[in-house]
Amino acid sequence: MGNKLIIAPNEFLLSYADISAEKVMQGGLALTLDWSEELTDSKKSDAFINEIVNAKPPHISVVISQESDKGAQGIMALLMSPQDYIVASFTNTLPEQAELTEALENWNNYFKALQQHQYLLGEHFIIQVLPTSNLSKEQQALSDAVRSALKSDVETSELLQQFESYSAKSETSSWVNAVSYVLHQHTNVKTTKVECDKANAALNTIKTEKEIIQKELAQKSEKIVQLTQQFEKAQNELASAVKEGTNTQDSFSKLEAEYKGVSNELAIKKEENASIAAENSELKGEGELLRLQIQQLQEELESVFAEANDTKAALADLDKKFKDATNKLTEASKEKQKLTKEKEEQASENELLLLQIQQLQEELEATFLKLSNLDVDFKRIELDNKQLKENAKAEEIASAKDKDIAKTINVLEEEKDLLLLQVNQLQKELGSNVAQSEESKKTNDALIQKLKAKLAQLETQCPELQKELKDAMSEQELLQLQIKQLQEELEFYFTEYQKLKGESPDNKALAEFKNKVEVRFPHLVLSEGVTLTGGANQKDLQRLIARFTQVEHGSKHWNAFSIIVNDRKGVLDIELHAPDKKRVYPLSKFVKTGSNKVCDFSLLSPFTDAGKKALAELPATDQFLLIGIVEELHSKLQQNGVQRTEATANLDITPWVEKLLKLSSALKQLSPKEAPKSLTFKKLSLKQNMVGAANEHLLICVENLLVNGSSYPAFDIKIGAKQIKDKAFTEYGSLEFRELANKQAPLATWPPATKDKWGLKLVLDLPAKLNEQQQNAINSLKEEDKLFIKELLTKLADRLHTLDRKKLKVNQPLENWQKLISGMATKF
Known part of the structure; x- marks a missing residue:
């Protein structure tokens, strides 16, 4: 590109990019640009580049650094992530809330301005994203905290997501890495589950031990109470012994004084023991003090008893009892100290184990949600076999009808013979009764003519009935051949399914296999479960509200959706509510037939003119899906395979089996x-x-685009709108196609002549009226590409209401984009 200008919102960004700030100038970058026409390379001169970075207001202030004194041929803009920008902006200061808001708004204006200039100037305007690694470790940690705070707010989260999608848009990920990552995660999940089971077992063991320890602590407390009582008894005995000692010789006066001191100390020990029994946490320190005091008392008593060895035997007994009490109390104190310490350690370990188990359970739940189950496809094959059995039953019914027709023919033949016999008899009677009156003759003639007419009618109907019987037998043979063919196809698909069952549900072969099944069985809808969540059983209205989970229809999959089936005075209809963020709408097109205070709704019925009109507006795929949903609900009801809630526990669903069969037959017609x-x-x-x-x-x-036998896991298309007016939007659209992942061409007419730093691209301008150059660009495409683009745009316009916005804000209403896309489709 040659010499280029380097711009940044502040000088500190230059220092983070290791660019000298000695020759720095102030400039301005325009906030908005006119994109009505693209600039040629001849206009992008040194003077033009300088005008770009010195734009007139409204603009955003920037600092400018030039690599050399030569004329600039391009611009390199430095950009940080919003969290890095905030951390770097307030490195040495404590900002106010208003300053933080202003900094984030300046970054957003700068980011939008850079994108517009890059779109206009192309390779002459480069955006250099500075990595987080340029920050210090402390700043990186702070940046992560700021990012988490930004994600917690809706507006700042959208801003952060826009930057991250822009900074990562040129990165491509290999499907091999993705599969390897999934397999690695699956292995980690198994290992984590085993560790979690071990941790649960250890936790249960710890809980059991904790209960045992608590029981032992309770027993020890009881022992301490008993020892305290024994200690009080010993104190009383000692007091009485001291009292008796006062009547002895004068040599025992000292002993009496010492006993008084011992009595006081024993009273103190009594209070300390009561405190130990009441306060478990202070047991250790008090126990140590108590042990030392008891040892001192023991030594003093031993010396006293050595001097008074000639006294009463009661003193010797008291000494023995005192020693026993002291030993027991000492042992109890040591045991309680040990148990208290073990209890505290065990409590800490329990808290740590509980935290680890909770984390492991959260990881397990998050990982198991991502795993898919192919058992639904196997159930689909089983239900197809059940359908074949039902067809066989239908064949038996058809055979029974043929027998009824044959029986009818035999009855008619017998009536014919009887009528012939009657005619002959009447003719004989007529010959023998010629002399009868004219009135009798006329009556007989009329009767004969009537019988002859009935005979002629029977002779006419008999061949027709024979032909009908023959046709029915031919249809029965054809039905048998069709059933046999379906069985062979199901066996083939089942074999193919077994080959693909062990592979990833997103692989190309499985997707094409599902597409073949959908083409061959367009009505086939399978679900993991059906729950009756509501209903009514009134005189003029019977209703079922059914919720389907894990639904499959060809290559399409839904986690869950609900439908309502009504019987309004014998007229059946299907009620679907309009799609929104919290309601899944399974069909690709919504036909509004009415509304209430809650939402718009669509009533689809093959038994009313309005319902037939609404059905006619649906595409064929939606009508096939609707039939499949009704048949799946009928199958679940017939097999008692539906779940109920408390609200539908007593709802009578027996009549609905016949009603749903009637509804599906009418929809098929x-x-x-x-x-x-x-x-x-x-x-x-x-x-x-x-x-x-x-x-x-x-x-x-x-996603998962299938066209003419080719599969595209992710097909990107850029739809542009130019010359937008305030209220009327625009009729000037554009399309941009780029090379897909793994160098896959998006069109048969490839490669194009246009290329930029991101690779090859094909841009088609599609205003309301095409000029000669724009029409020639369309004509240069191969015929298969024209048909593909036309059909793709048509499908996009029909299903744009199902667009997953990924929390990104769409500036224009989707209705404006649908109208623009439909208009562009007519150009091909």
Whole structure:
């Protein structure tokens, strides 16, 4: 690029990038740009570059450093993450709340301005993101804390997510690394589960030991109470002994004084023992003091008793009892100290173990939620086999109908013979009764004509009934052949499923296999469970509210959704509520037929004109899905495989088996003929919403795209809107295609002539009226690419309401984008 200017919002960013701040100038960067036309390289001169960094207000202030004195050919803008910018801005100061808010707002304005300039100048404007590693370790730790605080708020979290999606948009991840990471996590989960079981077992053992210790502590406390009582008894005996000693010789006066001291000390010991029994935590220190005092008392008593060895035998007995009490109290004190210490250590270990177990359980729950289960597909095959058995029963019913027709023909033949016999008899009677009156003759003639007409009618109906019987037998044979063919196809799909069952649910082969099954069985819907969450059984309204979980329909999957089936005075309908953030809508298109205080709703019925009109507006895939949902609910009810809540525990669902069968048959009669789908995808995700003064674009990822036998796990398309007006939005759109992951081409017309620093790209400008250059750009595409783009845009417009925004804010209403995308689809 040659010499370039280096800009930053503050001088300290230059120091973090190791750029000298000696030759630094002040400048300004425009906050908004006019994107109505792209600049050519001839306009991007030295003077133009200097005008960019010295823009007139409104602008954001920047500092400028130049590599050399030569003319600048480009600009390199330094950028930090918002958390790093805040930490670096207030390194040596304690900011106020207003200063923090202002710093974050300045960073946001600077970030938006950089993106607009990069979009306009291309490779002449480079954004250099400074890594967090440029900060010190203390600042890095503080940056992590600031990032967590930003994520806790909705607005700052969106701002942080926009930066992180921008800074990571050029990174690609290998599917090998992803699979390796999942397998590694799976191994860690198993190891963690084993460790968690061990920790639970250890915790249970510790709890048992804790209970044993508590029981022992209670027993020790009882022993201490008993020892205290014995100690009081010994004190009383000692007092009486002292009293008796006063009547002895004068040599025992000293003994009497010492006994008084011992009595006082024993009283003190009594209070200390009571304190020990009441306060467990102070037992250690008091026990030590008590032991020393008792030892001193023991020594004093031994010396006293040595001098008074000729006294009463009661004193000797008292000494023995006192020693026993002292020894027992000492042992109890030591045991209680030991148990108290073990109890405190055990409590600390218990708290640590509980914390570790809680962390392990949270990790297990988070990891198990990410694991998928392929058992649903196996249940699908089993239900298909059950469907075949039901078809076989239908065949038996058809055979019984054929027998009834044959029986009817035989009855008609017998009636015919009887009528012929009657005609012959009447003719004989007519010949013998010629002389009868004219009135009798007319009556007989009329009767004969009537019988002949009935005979002719029977002769006419008989071949038709025989032909009907023959056709029914042919249809029965054809039905048997079709059932046999379905069995062979199911066996083939089951074999393919067994091959793919052990592989990842997201692999390409399994996705194509599911697509084949959906094409062959478009009505097939399978669910892990159905729960009746509500209902009604009134005179004019019977209702079922069913919640489906883990639902599969071809390549599409839903964790859960609910439908309502109504019987309004014998008229059946399906009620679906409008989609929103908290309600999953399974169909790709919502047809509003009414609304209430809560939400808009759609009533779909094959038995009313309004319901038929609403069904006709749905695409064929939605109608097939609707039939499959009703059949799945019918199957679960018939097999008693539904769960109930307290509200539906007593709801009578017996009549609904026949009602749902009637509803699915009527829906099939109105559904379009099954046709193979050329383009399908699982989900739409928003990766970026760039907003300028008069321009915007959405970067959308089409996940698990299948088209013409080709599979794209993640297909990115950038949809632009130019020359936006305040209220009317715009009719000027654009499309941008880039090379996909693993160097995969997005179109058959590849590579294009345009390339930038991120790689090859194809841009199509699509205003309301195309000029010659824009039309030639479309004509240069291969025919298969035109058809693909047209169908992709049509599907995007239909399903844009299901867009997963990933917590990103969309500046324009989705209705504006749907109208623009539909208009662009007509250009192909």
